[in-house]
Every structure is written in structure tokens, then in C-alpha cells.
């Protein structure tokens with residue numbers, strides 16, 4: 001896995017004479033997606049959305065795209081156990097300079113163990129993928145042997161946390177205790193629901209879309225199918241947003257005709273909420289590219305906000321009644337939706353992100369009018385980015401105090417309110433009989449009054 005970042009690997013058809021086996025193209029893309037995450041920290045969704053697509057994802061038809069995404073997602077969701085199972089079958093460890101060998105084995109194992117793919121197809125196509133790569137070709141027999149062994153023997157039931165990097169699971173055990181950490185790990189094994197924020201009439205949209213309206217107002221559907229094909233998408237009636245991620249913007253209460261600043265705004269889920277609630281919004285993000293996605297999203301939703309490219313730590317703006325800081329974070333609360341995040345982050349990222357968040361918070365206080373509200377949120381399960389960040393802010397700035405969230409503001413998630421009056425959701429909150437409709441992202445939100 002040593003090709004320079006961004007350049008497509010030279011994976012070629014097995015032979016110029018023979019036609020490519022059916023089903024090989026989406027497997028090759030899945031292999032490149034997984035390799036991108038593991039070797040280049042290239043996010044799965046980034047690769048799926050990038051204008052420059054080194055994986056070949058965009059060249060696939062809709063069905064093959066869904067298959068490639070499903071294989072890559074299952075591989076990363078179960079990568080901890082898959083890696084251990086593969087290592088146990090490699091006497092001399094993973095060979096070096098073997099191109100995409102690890103990703104070929106891992107995606108093959110995910111198909112065998114976690115997806116409804118016949119064993120012969122999973123093994124034969126992994127072998128074909130190996131043969132079509134100049135660096136992995138010499139390991140085709142090894143791929144065959146490892147995957148046939150896995151198909152024959154299956155996999156033992158994993159222990160809690162086996163699918164996660166050890167550093168991350170250890171943190172959760174320390175922070176939340178053994179039982180809650182195991183419940184978090186268990187809920188990450190399932191694919192997340194599709195959550196929608198609607199401009200109005202959640203019950204009506206839930207019925208039209210065949211979903212349920214959560215007590216918080218989010219419309220929830222079992223995921224699957226193309227979001228863009230669902231009723232209401234092209235009319236701009238709703239946008240995709242996890243139920244927990246939809247909480248912070250609601251904590252401002254009535255925003256009609258108030259000025260709001262959304263710092264770190266792109267791609268605009270929370271800006272859309274603020275604008276739909278009647279606020280005059282300035283949306284700030286340091287990424288012009290991501291802000292252009294925010295503008296596209298707002299235009300589909302027929303909502304408006306003034307988009308400003310800038311650094312939220314230093315930007316000069318007229319202070320506003322409401323300031324939302326959805327800060328960049330380790331995103332460890334989003335692993336149900338983004339299993340790649342677990343394998344791209346390092347433990348040291350938590351401390352460096354916490355330093356950045358503290359700077360952004362100081363700037364957010366500066367941009368809040370005296371008497372106004374500042375809402376801080378992160379999609380992280382790490383207390384340094386959430387609870388401790390707010391405790392430190394309140395301790396260093398006497399202008400700031402926590403305005404506790406009340407149970408009626410987070411119906412269905414009352415247990416998520418902590419002793420300080422902040423909201424801490426965990427992925428196993430919002431249980432449901434149907435696992436496809438259960439859970440939320442791990443999120444932290446604090447509402448602060450700035451004096």
C-alpha cells in the first residue's frame with residue numbers, strides 16, 4: 001500500500017483476452033475505498049463525493065455503487081475482528097509491499113462473514129482482484145487459502161470492543177464503565193437508520209415516507225435505497241441529519257427575526273435548522289468547497305443564509321443573539337454512520353482537537369451579544385471535547401454560565417441530560433424493537449448564556 005496519495009492504483013483486468021468476471025468492478029472499488037481509509041486516511045464519504053475520484057466509484061452504476069459501499073462499510077465496521085482473524089492465518093504476518101493485499105483479504109472476509117454473498121463468489125472475486133493487481137498478483141494463492149479457511153471455519157462471536165481500535169474502546173471503558181462501553185460497541189455493529197430533519201409536519205412526512213416520527217421531531221426511516229429518489233427530496237422538504245445532531249440548534253428556542261451566527265457551518269445541517277426557524281443566519285466555514293455544498297443544500301431547501309469563508313477562531317463579525325459552534329472534533333460518536341473514522345483517528349488527535357475547540361469557544365463567546373445564547377456541540381464521545389471543554393470555559397470566563405437543558409426540550413432523550421444540564425447522547429440511546437430504527441449518534445451539546 002505504497003502508491004502516492006490520490007493516484008489510482010494500477011489494478012488491471014486479469015487478462016486482456018478474457019472478459020472481466022461479473023461483480024469484480026464493485027469489489028475492486030471497495031478494495032480501493034478500504035485501502036484509502038487504512039493507508040491514506042481518506043474518508044469513505046470523501047472518496048464517494050470527491051470531484052477527483054481515485055477509486056473509480058463514480059464510474060460504477062447505481063447498483064454496483066451500493067454494493068461497493070456496503071462491502072467497504074461492513075469491512076471497516078468489523079475491521080478489528082477481521083484483522084485478527086486474518087492475522088491468525090498468516091504465519092509470517094501481512095507481507096510488506098503487497099499492494100492492496102490487506103484490503104483484498106479484509107473485504108473478502110467481510111463478504112464471507114457479514115454480508116449475504118455466496119462464499120464461492122466472495123473468494124473467487126477476491127482472488128481475481130489480487131491477480132489483477134501487479135503488486136498483489138503473487139499473493140493470489142494466499143488470498144484463496146486464507147479466505148477458503150475463513151469460509152470453512154467461520155468466526156467466533158466477538159467480545160465487546162473487538163471490532164474497535166483498542167485505544168478507543170479502552171477510553172470508553174474508562175469514561176462510561178464496562179457495561180455502557182459494551183452497549184456502545186454493540187450498537188456500532190448495526191448500520192444506522194436514515195434520519196431526516198423536516199421543515200414542518202414530521203408526522204405527515206413519517207407517514208408519507210414509511211418511517212416514524214421521533215419525539216424530538218426527527219423523521220426516522222430504515223436506511224437503504226437512494227435518498228435523492230425519496231419523496232420530498234427534490235422539493236426541499238427535508239434534509240438528512242442524525243436525530244442527536246438535530247438537538248443543538250433546537251436549544252436556542254424561538255429564533256424568529258433574531259440574528260444567528262453558525263460557526264463551522266458546512267455542509268449546513270444546522271444552518272438549515274436555524275434558517276428554517278426564522279433566523280437571519282451568517283454561516284461561517286474555513287472551507288470554500290464545503291461552503292459551496294452548504295449553498296447547494298440551502299438552495300434545494302429554499303432557505304437562505306449569508307455564507308462567509310473564514311477562520312472561526314479569528315473572524316470579525318457583528319455579535320449575534322444566537323451563536324452555534326458545531327466544532328471540528330474526533331467524530332467518535334458517529335461510527336455507526338462512519339465506521340472509517342475509527343481507523344483514521346489517533347488518540348493524540350483528541351488532545352489537539354480539544355486545544356482547537358477551546359480557541360473556537362473563546363471566539364464564539366466574543367461573537368455572542370451580551371445576554372445572548374451560545375450553543376456548543378461536538379459529535380464526539382470523548383469528554384475532553386465535551387464535558388471538560390465546557391467546564392474549563394466556564395472556569396476561565398466569568399461571563400459564561402451553563403443554561404441547563406430541561407427534559408421537555410429533549411423528549412425521548414431525557415436520560416441524556418447530565419448533572420450539569422448539558423446533553424450527552426450515547427449510541428444506544430433511543431432503543432427500538434427494530435434494530436434498523438434504534439440508536440443515535442454520540443453527541444455532546446451545551447447551552448451557555450453569555451453575560
Ligand SMILES: C[S@@+](CC[C@H](N)C(=O)[O-])C[C@H]1O[C@@H](n2cnc3c(N)ncnc32)[C@H](O)[C@@H]1O
Nearest residue numbers: 264265266267268269270285286311312326328
Ligand atoms: C462538524 S463539521 C460541521 C457540520 C455542520 N455544522 C452541519 O451541521 O452540517 C465541522 C466543520 O468545521 C469546519 N472548520 C474546521 N475548522 C474551522 C475553523 N477554524 N473555522 C471555520 N470552520 C472550520 C470544517 O470545514 C467543517 O465543515
